[in-house]
Every structure is written in structure tokens, then in C-alpha cells.
Amino acid sequence: MAYALKTKGTKGACLCFMGDGATNQGSFYESLNLASLWNLPVIYVIENNGYSMGTSESRHSAGEPLARRGEAFDIDWSVHQGHDLYEVRSAIHNALSRARENSRPSVLEIVTYRYRGHSVADPDQTYRSKEEIEEYKENKDPINLFRDKLLKEGVLTDDKIKALDKAAKDEAEASAEFALASPFPDVSELMDDVYWETDNPEEKSSSGTIFFESSR
Amino acid sequence: MAEITYREALNQALSEEISRDSNVVLMGEEVAQFKGSYKVSEGLLEEFGPERIIDTPISEAAFSGLAVGAAMMGMRPVVEFMFWSFSYVAFDQIFNNAASVRYMSGGLVNVPIVFRGPANGGTNVGATHSHTPENFAANTPGLKVICPSTPADAKGMMKAAIRDNDPVCVMENTILYNLKGEVPEDEDFIIPLGKARIALEGNDLSIIAHGRSVQVALQVAETLEEKHGVSAEVLDLRSIRPLDLEAILETVKKTNRVLLVEENKPFCGVDAQIAYLIQEHAFDHLDAPVKRISAIDVPQAYSKELENFQIPNHDRVLAKAMELL
Numbered sequence: 001m002a003y004a005l006k007t008k009g010t011k012g013a014c015l016c017f018m019g020d021g022a023t024n025q026g027s028f029y030e031s032l033n034l035a036s037l038w039n040l041p042v043i044y045v046i047e048n049n050g051y052s053m054g055t056s057e058s059r060h061s062a063g064e065p066l067a068r069r070g071e072a073f074d075i076d077w078s079v080h081q082g083h084d085l086y087e088v089r090s091a092i093h094n095a096l097s098r099a100r101e102n103s104r105p106s107v108l109e110i111v112t113y114r115y116r117g118h119s120v121a122d123p124d125q126t127y128r129s130k131e132e133i134e135e136y137k138e139n140k141d142p143i144n145l146f147r148d149k150l151l152k153e154g155v156l157t158d159d160k161i162k163a164l165d166k167a168a169k170d171e172a173e174a175s176a177e178f179a180l181a182s183p184f185p186d187v188s189e190l191m192d193d194v195y196w197e198t199d200n201p202e203e204k205s206s207s208g209t210i211f212f213e214s215s216r
Numbered sequence: 217m218a219e220i221t222y223r224e225a226l227n228q229a230l231s232e233e234i235s236r237d238s239n240v241v242l243m244g245e246e247v248a249q250f251k252g253s254y255k256v257s258e259g260l261l262e263e264f265g266p267e268r269i270i271d272t273p274i275s276e277a278a279f280s281g282l283a284v285g286a287a288m289m290g291m292r293p294v295v296e297f298m299f300w301s302f303s304y305v306a307f308d309q310i311f312n313n314a315a316s317v318r319y320m321s322g323g324l325v326n327v328p329i330v331f332r333g334p335a336n337g338g339t340n341v342g343a344t345h346s347h348t349p350e351n352f353a354a355n356t357p358g359l360k361v362i363c364p365s366t367p368a369d370a371k372g373m374m375k376a377a378i379r380d381n382d383p384v385c386v387m388e389n390t391i392l393y394n395l396k397g398e399v400p401e402d403e404d405f406i407i408p409l410g411k412a413r414i415a416l417e418g419n420d421l422s423i424i425a426h427g428r429s430v431q432v433a434l435q436v437a438e439t440l441e442e443k444h445g446v447s448a449e450v451l452d453l454r455s456i457r458p459l460d461l462e463a464i465l466e467t468v469k470k471t472n473r474v475l476l477v478e479e480n481k482p483f484c485g486v487d488a489q490i491a492y493l494i495q496e497h498a499f500d501h502l503d504a505p506v507k508r509i510s511a512i513d514v515p516q517a518y519s520k521e522l523e524n525f526q527i528p529n530h531d532r533v534l535a536k537a538m539e540l541l
Contacts, residue, residue: 001285001286001288001289002285003282003285003286004285004286004288004289004290004291005289007241007267007286007291008289008290008291014285026277027277027278027281027308027309030273030275030277030278031277031278031281031282033273033275033278034272034273034275034278034279034282037273192323193318193319193321193322193323194319194357194358195318195358195360195382196318196326196328196381196382197380197381197382199323200381205376205379205380205406205408205409206360206376206380206408206410206411206455206458207408207409207410207411207460208411208412208455208458208459208460208461208462209410209458209459209460209461210360210410210457210458210459211357212489212493
């Protein structure tokens with residue numbers, strides 16, 4: 001996408017998000033090489049929550065910090081604390097400027113955490129302690145830290161915080177209710193959106209059979 | 217009409233489409249300065265410059281992924297693999313990304329991309345350079361797959377593939393690159409995907425093939441006619457997905473005997489699906505079981521002698537045809 005932006009002469013940047021685990025895939029390095037070689041406006045954001053599914057960073061990665069891997073390709077890199085909103089904002093701002101003004105890539109590693117397991121298939125019982133989770137919640141929860149900061153600065157009051165919390169919970173609740181109340185897609189929709197041509201039969205240029213077992 | 221090679225036909229298609237639409241670019245290993253490993257892109261760098269004809273590092277995953285992203289942004293990249301065998305290190309980008317983006321975006325994002333390169337055996341380059349993955353690609357909803365067998369088809373179908381709004385895998389053949397044939401010069405000469413071609417009319421037996429196997433089938437048909445007085449019809453599928461099922465059934469109903477020839481390996485090869493479709497839709501028209509000849513079911517042999525035997529050659533195809541008569 002960054003290549004297309006550059007080729008089309010559009011001022012912009014592609015933000016490419018990945019977890020700490022994904023940095024161990026070969027395509028990451030191939031991509032870093034092309035981005036630097038071709039001066040592409042892309043920002044690689046490594047959201048490092050310390051675990052690739054159930055494998056902790058110390059068990060999955062050599063050569064930390066992970067962002068330093070950009071160094072080998074002459075890409076500017078830096079590590080930031082995800083619980084500090086202003087720090088993250090400033091890091092993204094700098095990387096965006098580098099992309100937009102100089103058409104150069106960046107690698108940003110944002111150190112963060114997750115309270116829940118990786119997915120519904122992760123009971124979250126085998127690879128970390130409850131204490132670790134509680135410790136983060138207590139000291140580094142980014143929303144609570146930002147709330148406290150705004151409270152101290154007088155931007156927020158306790159009443160405003162309660163109102164914001166309630167509005168957010170209500171919205172989430174309403175979304176969940178809407179989702180649960182919505183019907184599942186009809187079987188007739190199963191074959192939509194696969195090919196542009198089958199969705200636009202009036203403009204179709206090919207012929208022949210394209211689906212071999214049809215739901216219709 | 218000028219008589220040109222399959223290679224020149226591809227070159228013309230690329231040149232014309234790159235001229236026609238500023239969104240079309242060609243990228244891959246050695247496509248620009250080196251003029252293409254097989255000289256398919258010869259002269260294009262001089263004609264269009266390095267912004268449109270782009271040399272890449274040996275990083276199939278990166279440049280395939282980059283091209284998928286560019287296609288999502290409205291460009292029409294043509295990605296060359298030096299061999300389709302090398303696409304295997306970009307499996308995720310082709311089979312997971314290009315094929316699924318439209319579906320997973322609810323039809324909001326198209327991927328008008330062409331992946332192209334040779335996919336064939338017969339040149340003594342060994343097991344890791346001789347794959348014919350048209351069956352994998354055709355097994356993946358979201359992808360289209362074509363295997364042109366003549367210079368005219370190479371041009372007309374490549375142009376159709378580049379103008380197509382869906383991802384198209386074009387499987388070429390290094391042995392066919394030197395094949396000569398008449399090719400229209402019209403800049404809008406398009407052969408629509410999914411349209412098979414009767415390469416030879418006949419009455420006694422249908423040989424259905426794709427890619428270079430079509431050329432082998434034609435030689436076998438000639439022998440059958442000359443030595444055995446048998447009139448074989450040869451159907452060139454041209455396109456695997458979409459598939460011209462109508463043309464397949466028509467020839468089966470005409471001759472009532474069918475031999476399927478392909479360079480694919482037999483298990484779950486393209487012809488396995490075609491044999492199934494024939495028995496499903498034309499069972500009562502068959503006077504004999506469907507016969508099939510593929511590459512012999514081992515990794516591609518390096519030894520020239522062995523490989524010449526392994527891929528469907530004239531004698532093996534002829535012997536199988538005789539079993540049907």
C-alpha cells in the first residue's frame with residue numbers, strides 16, 4: 001500500500017500493525033528490506049504484549065529489543081511504552097512525518113499488555129501468573145493512567161469520569177445486544193464477494209464455470 | 217497476422233497493457249535490466265522505464281505481498297515468478313491474501329493482480345524448479361487460473377488477465393516460449409477467460425488437455441490419424457478456473473471416449489476434477505471409462521531421460537489413447 005501511495009504520488013503512509021510474535025516470520029525481514037531499499041512511506045508498529053499466543057518473548061525472540069531488527073536495514077527504530085499515551089502519540093507523529101516528508105520507513109515497538117488470553121482457545125492458565133496481570137492493571141493500565149493525569153490537570157472531574165465510563169459501557173452493551181439480535185447471514189450470501197465478476201454479472205468478461213459446488 | 221513466438225506474444229501483451237493503463241506495472245526478479253530470465257520482458261525497461269518495469273530482490277513473499285497491497289489500492293501489478301515453483305515461498309501472499317481479500321472485506325476491496333511465470337517440467341531443471349501448481353490455484357476460490365498453449369492465446373489471455381478485476385494466475389511454459397504462431401496485432405485482441413478451444417476436430421476420441429500437453433495431444437492425434445485411421449478431437453482447456461464445462465461436455469457427447477492429458481501430478485490434479493465432472497454430467501454418453509495421463513507420481517526427475525518419460529510424452533499418451541479404442 002505504501003508503494004502504491006508513493007507511485008501514485010499521494011501524500012500518506014501505511015501503518016502496518018503486528019504482534020511481537022509476527023516479527024519472527026521471514027516475510028517481516030523481506031518487507032523491511034524492500035521498504036528501506038525503495039524508500040517506502042510505511043510504519044511498522046510492533047504491538048509487543050510480551051506473548052505470541054502462549055510463548056513469552058524471552059522464549060520466542062533473540063536479539064531484543066525487537067524494533068532493533070530495523071537497524072540492519074537502515075530503518076529508524078524506537079521502543080515506546082504503550083501505557084503512556086503522549087509518548088505513543090509523539091512517536092507515531094514523528095514516524096508519520098518521516099513517511100510523509102522523506103518517504104522513509106520506521107519500526108516502532110510499543111510495549112503493551114493484554115488482560116485476556118490470545119483467543120477463545122486460550123484458557124490463559126499455563127504461561128503467566130495472575131499476579132503479573134494484576135500488577136499491570138494496578139500500575140500500567142493506559143486508560144486509568146490517562147484518566148488520572150487528566151484528573152490531576154483538572155480536565156476531568158469524578159462526575160465526568162463516571163459519565164464517560166457509563167456512556168462507554170452503554171455503547172458496548174448496545175452493540176452486543178444489536179449483534180445478538182441480528183440474524184445470521186442467509187446461506188444464499190455464502191458465495192457473495194468471492195470474485196468481482198460474479199458480483200458484477202452485467203460487466204463480466206469471462207465465461208465458463210467458476211464455482212464447482214454451488215449453495216444456490 | 218504476424219507469426220511470432222509465444223515469448224514475443226507475451227511481451228506484446230505486457231507492452232500494450234502497460235501503455236494502455238498507467239496502473240499496470242511489471243515486477244519480479246531480473247525483469248528489467250536483465251531483460252527477464254527468459255527474455256519475456258525484453259525491451260520493456262527501455263520503453264517504460266524503471267518505475268513501470270521493476271527489478272526486485274529475491275524476495276517473493278515481499279514483492280508478492282507488496283503487489284497485493286498495491287492492487288488493493290487500485291494498481292494493476294503483474295508479478296513475475298522466475299518459476300512458479302518459486303511462488304511457494306509466497307504461498308501466504310497469493311493463497312491467503314490475494315485470494316481472500318475481496319471475501320474478507322465483504323466485496324469492498326478488489327485485488328486486480330496477475331501472478332505469472334513458467335510452470336512446467338521437461339527442461340531438466342530438477343524437482344524444485346518444475347512444479348505445475350494450477351491445481352493448487354484452481355482449488356482456491358478467489359483465484360482464476362489460465363494455462364495458454366499457443367502464442368495467440370498467450371497474448372489474448374494475458375491481456376484479459378491484466379484487465380481482469382480478480383487475481384489471475386497465468387501458468388506459462390518455458391518450452392512453449394519459442395513456439396511460433398500467428399498472433400493478431402489488434403491492441404484490443406482479447407481472449408476471454410473460461411473459453412476452451414477446439415484445437416483439432418475429430419470424431420472417434422476426445423483428448424482434453426491444457427498447457428503444453430495440448431501440443432503433445434496434437435502430435436498424438438496426427439499419429440492416430442496416420443497410423444491407425446483414428447480421428448481424435450483435441451480440446452484445449454486454456455483456462456482452468458473458470459472452466460469451460462460446456463465445451464468439455466460437448467466433445468464428450470460427440471466422441472463418447474475421452475482421454476485427459478496434463479503435466480500435473482495425478483493425485484488431486486486438474487484432470488481428477490474434470491473426470492468427475494464428465495461422469496456427473498455425461499455418464500450416459502461414455503462408451504468407455506475416462507482415461508487419464510499425468511506426470512508420473514514422483515518428484516520431478518532431474519535426469520533428462522527419466523523426465524522425458526515422466527511427463528506425458530507422445531508415446532505414453534498414444535499408448536493410453538489406444539487403450540480407449
